[in-house]
Amino acid sequence: MTFTPHGKHLIDGQWVGGDRSFASDPAHGPAHDFAVGTPELVAQACAAADAAFDAFAATTRTDRAAFLDAIADEIEARADAIIEIGTQESGLPAARLNGERGRTTGQLRLFADHIRKGDYLDRRVDAALPDRQPAPRPELRVIQLPVGPVAVFGASNFPLAFSTAGGDTAAALAAGCPVVVKGHSAHPGTAEIVAEAVLAAILRTGMPAGVFALIQGGDRKVGEALVTDPRIKAVGFTGSLAGGRALFDLCAARPEPIPFFGELGSVNPMFVLPAAAARADEIGAGWAASLTMGAGQFCTNPGIAVVMDGPDADRLVAAARAALEQVAPQTMLTQGIAKAYREGVERMGRSNAVTAVATSPSEGRNAAPNLYETTADAFLGEDHLAEEVFGPLGLVVRAASGADMERIARGFPGQLTATLQTDAGDAELARRLLPLLARKAGRVLANGFPTGVEVADAMVHGGPYPASTNFGATSVGTLSIRRFLRPVCFQNLPDYMMPADLAG
Ligand code: NAP
Secondary structure (H helix, E strand, O other), X not given: OOOOOOOOEEEOOEEEOOOOEEEOOOOOOOOOEEEOOOHHHHHHHHHHHHHHHHHHHOOOHHHHHHHHHHHHHHHHHOHHHHHHHHHHXXXXXXXXXXXXXXXXXXXXXXXXXXHHHOHHHOOEEEOOEOOOOOOOEOOEEEEEEEOOOEEEEOOOOOOOOOOOOOHHHHHXXXXXXXXXXXXXXXXXXXXXXXHHHHHHHHHHHOOOHHHEEEEOOOOHHHHHHHHHOOOOOEEEEEOOHHHHHHHHHHHHHOOOOOOEEEEOOOXXXXXXOOOHHHHHHHHHHHHHHHHHHHHHOOOOOOOEEEEEOOHHHHHHHHHHHHHHHOOOOEEOOOHHHHHHHHHHHHXXXXXXXXXXXXXXXXXXXXXXXXXXXXXXXXXXXXXXXHOOOXXXXXXXXXXXXXXXXXXXXXXXXXXEEEEEEOOHHHHHHHHHHHHHHHHHEEEEEEOOOOOOOOOOOOOOOOOOOOOEOOOOOOOOOHHHHHHHEEEEEEEOOOHHHOOHHHOO
16 A cells, blocks of 8 residues: 655644645655645644643543554554655664554553553542641642643654654653644654544544644744744653754743753663673674664664773674674665764764774765774763764773773763673672662663663653753653643542542
């Protein structure tokens, strides 16, 4: 089945065109025209979301769960067409996108189950103490309520799982918040067909039409108008530090500031401790595989490996180099991301602080892997070496001692993940590093690689700035629903007005 996009926005259940259009820039296959988003269209979508809020917030958890399940079903019903246009637009292989589609529908169904169970409401009741001295205590009941309409920015690197009906959208809808999506211009056709699936689910389950909108991009004003619209109460974003920071600042400068949940990526350092370094060959090869997965375009890409200097470090570098030399250039998500990768490689190449281990030229929209190494002192002397280069670029930092490793760990800015390769013989150093890394990262893992983020109850995909703009939150897993809820305490409420979720 071939899907030909009509190129319109989805607002209040209607497909809406426009005067101006932009052409998609697929990695392969035909380009299509899409209507450019405008601040006026954003305002219409926000008004519809606001109008739908009361009714949507009042739906039962059972009905919202059925809606989420229906979106998952409608995505599955369009699976072949989604994969066809998704692979064309993103250049990602079909196998990867199929996995991402399963992850997307899995997320929707996980949130459906999560809200059916109701634990997320975090209900707490303090019984009244009428005889307490010196003053009686009233009855207090707290529950989590939806914050209001939420803006979601589609992410270039996850056209399905972090975009139109991805994790942010699933979490917000589960919470009872209408969603206005700003489509990413890297995959507008994929956004359109997924929006079509959401609309079908709205119609099937009788939800208010305003609960979901898709505004295509093509103009920076779209994102600005969306985060500054007074009806929007929170924002979910995955993307660059510069873009995320600009939008975060706009949210903070509003007359009514709102939370901006930006996931901005990191270098995800991996520390290879001395005893574990006996496995240097295996770790080096595994690191290279993680580094090049999806052309290195994962937020959890482990860009930096810190290794104790010596023969084991030499073996790790050799194993990584041998594995990277086997990796052919891969298509990147957009021309812009490919250009940013080339610039990152050039910056690394110009630095006197690093030595090139294996370099290969990247041309056009392709990225070839690159590997560099440096010492602890040189690394700590140049801040830019700890910055993310989005793509398959690795840097090995040779530490001279455990104290060096601690200095390096302390020096990192906030990270999504930090990894320890450790064996029993490393216990003392591992225990010293653990609290340092836990202070820096949202997820600390042992003896694995950070790419491949489980969608689960205990997952945290976030971390101190600049990994994210909100260290108290995660953008993956069921805890991510908390971003779109706020606690409301009901004091001494008579039974006849008690919300159903608080009764009993
Ligand atoms: P991006 O430039 O941050 O764009 C993400 C979204 O935000 C797009 O919809 C973009 O709109 C919008 N936006 C960005 N800056 C804005 C501004 N000042 N005002 C209003 N809207 C704004 O990210 P990207 O296009 O996905 O990729 C660019 C770079 O981001 C990559 O090279 C990579 O370094 C990084 N990145 C990191 C991650 C990660 O998880 N770490 C993921 C993806 C990308 P437009 O489309 O109109 O520009």
